[in-house]
Amino acid sequence: MRASIQVGKIIGIPIRLHISFLFILPVIVVMFAEASEPVGLGDIENLSQYYRYIFAALATILFFFSVLLHEMSHSYVAMGYGAKIHSITLFIFGGLAMMDDIPKEPGKEWRIAIAGPAMSFALGGAFLISYFGLKYVNLPIYYPAQVLLFGLGYLNMVLATFNLLPAFPMDGGRVLRALLAKRMSFLQATKKAVFVGKIFAIIMGIVGLMPDPFHYYATGDVIAPFNLFLIFIAIFLYTAATEEERATTTFAMLEGIKVKNVMRSEHTCVLDDMPIMELSDKMLAEKTYEYAVVGASGEPKGFVTFGEIKALSNEQRYIFKVSDLIGSFDRVSDVISEEEEAVEALKRMLKAKKNVLAVVEAASGNFIGVITRANLATYIEMLKGRV
Numbered sequence: 001m002r003a004s005i006q007v008g009k010i011i012g013i014p015i016r017l018h019i020s021f022l023f024i025l026p027v028i029v030v031m032f033a034e035a036s037e038p039v040g041l042g043d044i045e046n047l048s049q050y051y052r053y054i055f056a057a058l059a060t061i062l063f064f065f066s067v068l069l070h071e072m073s074h075s076y077v078a079m080g081y082g083a084k085i086h087s088i089t090l091f092i093f094g095g096l097a098m099m100d101d102i103p104k105e106p107g108k109e110w111r112i113a114i115a116g117p118a119m120s121f122a123l124g125g126a127f128l129i130s131y132f133g134l135k136y137v138n139l140p141i142y143y144p145a146q147v148l149l150f151g152l153g154y155l156n157m158v159l160a161t162f163n164l165l166p167a168f169p170m171d172g173g174r175v176l177r178a179l180l181a182k183r184m185s186f187l188q189a190t191k192k193a194v195f196v197g198k199i200f201a202i203i204m205g206i207v208g209l210m211p212d213p214f215h216y217y218a219t220g221d222v223i224a225p226f227n228l229f230l231i232f233i234a235i236f237l238y239t240a241a242t243e244e245e246r247a248t249t250t251f252a253m254l255e256g257i258k259v260k261n262v263m264r265s266e267h268t269c270v271l272d273d274m275p276i277m278e279l280s281d282k283m284l285a286e287k288t289y290e291y292a293v294v295g296a297s298g299e300p301k302g303f304v305t306f307g308e309i310k311a312l313s314n315e316q317r318y319i320f321k322v323s324d325l326i327g328s329f330d331r332v333s334d335v336i337s338e339e340e341e342a343v344e345a346l347k348r349m350l351k352a353k354k355n356v357l358a359v360v361e362a363a364s365g366n367f368i369g370v371i372t373r374a375n376l377a378t379y380i381e382m383l384k385g386r387v
């Protein structure tokens with residue numbers, strides 16, 4: 001995920017802060033310092049501004065660790081099932097663990113999903129127990145800590161409950177999908193869970209748009225800030241649900257399809273010593289905009305695309321050869337066997353931010369074609385037409 005900075009590593013997992021999280025941090029500090037009970041110190045009269053903000057900053061750090069532990073909990077269970085965790089990113093609405101090779105079995109998926117809210121409930125419980133502990137001691141000096149412990153307990157409980165909403169992509173939505181997937185296909189289960197998620201998002205949006213009667217009664221303002229927050233969450237949930245459905249549909253439709261079913265085996269390559277002028281004529285004639293570049297012995301050396309030619313000046317087009325335009329090329333990640341799954345090709349392209357891979361014959365390793373993102377997109381569209 002872009003627009004985020006790495007702040008450290010825990011059990012080998014890079015921890016990143018998204019820019020939106022950095023914006024929300026001061027807001028949380030102010031909330032802890034100024035808001036009324038149960039979450040803030042605003043009602044305590046004989047507490048100086050200085051201490052108010054020191055306590056609030058401490059509570060914010062504890063809140064940050066609470067969200068982090070929620071994500072670590074998902075990751076820990078997933079790692080136990082053999083998933084690879086690339087990073088954990090904290091952003092404005094919470095956290096996101098970026099994983100690969102997530103097990104598809106429903107029995108494992110719901111356990112990974114439930115681990116986060118379970119951790120938040122446990123943390124909430126621990127904060128609330130500490131709150132009652134300090135209350136039992138009942139010394140005035142502890143009072144601000146006591147209020148914040150209650151606030152943290154309360155927020156963790158809200159975090160756990162909110163995440164358990166059966167609305168995709170919340171954790172509860174994943175649990176719902178896993179339970180549905182026991183009785184139907186993964187794709188159908190995703191569609192049902194996404195549908196429930198969208199209904200929740202729409203209801204949330206409508207509630208957010210209506211003036212809160214209590215707030216209106218108290219202040220006379222028509223729109224309470226909390227409602228705006230709800231509208232934001234509703235929009236976020238709706239987009240995320242749509243995105244998840246799209247991704248799952250793509251991956252599910254390509255299931256069982258091999259690279260050789262989708263690859264292009266004509267107009268696939270050009271020699272590395274071909275002049276650019278000749279190449280642009282070839283592109284026009286063959287209506288093909290990306291080629292693998294091969295050496296004299298036929299082995300792939302890289303790719304050349306129309307975009308790269310477009311960026312050249314007229315003089316450069318006369319002087320350059322294809323070999324001058326070959327970009328980065330990795331013999332492992334940019335080459336794929338014809339027998340591999342088409343989904344694997346898509347994953348590699350997404351990861352390397354490339355639009356094309358070279359395809360080799362399984363037995364000989366000889367270059368036999370290319371597979372492009374456009375090929376995959378067309379193929380998926382044609383499959384959709386058949387369903």
Ligand SMILES: [Zn+2]
Pocket residue numbers: 070071074116117163171
């Ligand atoms: Zn979660």
